[in-house]
Amino acid sequence: TYREADETWHKFVYLCNEDKIVEAVNFYRENQANINVALSHSVVRFRFHDEVLGYLAYEALPEPEAQALMIEAMEFDFMIFESQVVLNPYNETAATYFEYAYRMLQELYYRTDRHDDMLTLIDRWFAVVEPNPDRPAQALIATRKAEVYYAKGDDEMSLKLLREAKTLLETELRNGGNAEYLVDNNNGIL
Numbered sequence: 001t002y003r004e005a006d007e008t009w010h011k012f013v014y015l016c017n018e019d020k021i022v023e024a025v026n027f028y029r030e031n032q033a034n035i036n037v038a039l040s041h042s043v044v045r046f047r048f049h050d051e052v053l054g055y056l057a058y059e060a061l062p063e064p065e066a067q068a069l070m071i072e073a074m075e076f077d078f079m080i081f082e083s084q085v086v087l088n089p090y091n092e093t094a095a096t097y098f099e100y101a102y103r104m105l106q107e108l109y110y111r112t113d114r115h116d117d118m119l120t121l122i123d124r125w126f127a128v129v130e131p132n133p134d135r136p137a138q139a140l141i142a143t144r145k146a147e148v149y150y151a152k153g154d155d156e157m158s159l160k161l162l163r164e165a166k167t168l169l170e171t172e173l174r175n176g177g178n179a180e181y182l183v184d185n186n187n188g189i190l
Contacts, residue, residue, distance in 0.1 A: 001037065009038035016056070025060040028053065029069065042080045046097055049073040050104065064112070071108045077101045078121075085128050098128070115152045119145060135172040139165040 008031045015024035028035060039045040053073060057066035078101040084094035102125050109118040122144050130137040146161035169177075 005034040005037035008034035016052075021056055022060040025053075025056050025069075028056075032072075036076070042077070042084065043093065043097060046077045046081075046101065049077055050100075067108055067112050071105065071112070071114070074101055074104045074108060078105055078124075082124065082128055110151060113151075115148050118148045122148070135168045136177070139168040139172075142168070 012024055012027055012031070012035055015021075015027055036045060039048055049070070054066075054070055057069045060066075061069065078098070081094050081098035081101055084091055085098050088094070102121065105121055106118065109115070109121065122141065126133060126137070126141050130141075133141060142161040142165040146158045146165070149155075149158040149161065
């Protein structure tokens with residue numbers, strides 16, 4: 001398996017070196033599993049997806065196909081870093097790349113109007129970084145979801161979530177919460 005993965009990786013590199021970008025991207029799409037095995041370190045694989053595959057995909061494919069390919073790659077990376085952070089919350093490298101993969105997916109989901117995927121992503125991200133969210137974290141979750149519902153055109157749900165966030169923050173302040181902290185850590189929604 002590793003020999004086959006290594007050979008696949010070298011063929012991909014060869015196609016890139018020969019400036020056969022379309023062929024390289026198509027070859028990647030057909031051999032994605034082997035290339036991911038060849039790039040066995042999660043950070044290296046993520047950097048490859050972000051800095052190499054992304055460039056090649058947008059050069060070789062129509063934008064919707066490039067976006068779909070990048071979403072697939074970033075979802076894989078997000079899942080890998082998510083599991084690393086869950087297994088070892090003190091792994092700063094995994095936490096950094098987990099955050100970066102989250103932001104990349106967030107942008108890709110917004111650009112492709114994949115609102116339901118974005119809502120799921122918000123829940124997954126917070127389940128890792130704030131498994132037992134306090135009121136300010138719950139307000140931030142509601143605010144992020146309100147943005148998604150607004151983008152979906154569901155103003156009613158967006159307003160409901162913003163009101164929920166406001167109530168959570170007001171309750172936190174009444175119970176002695178730090179107003180400056182709440183403004184700094186909740187996108188200034190106070």
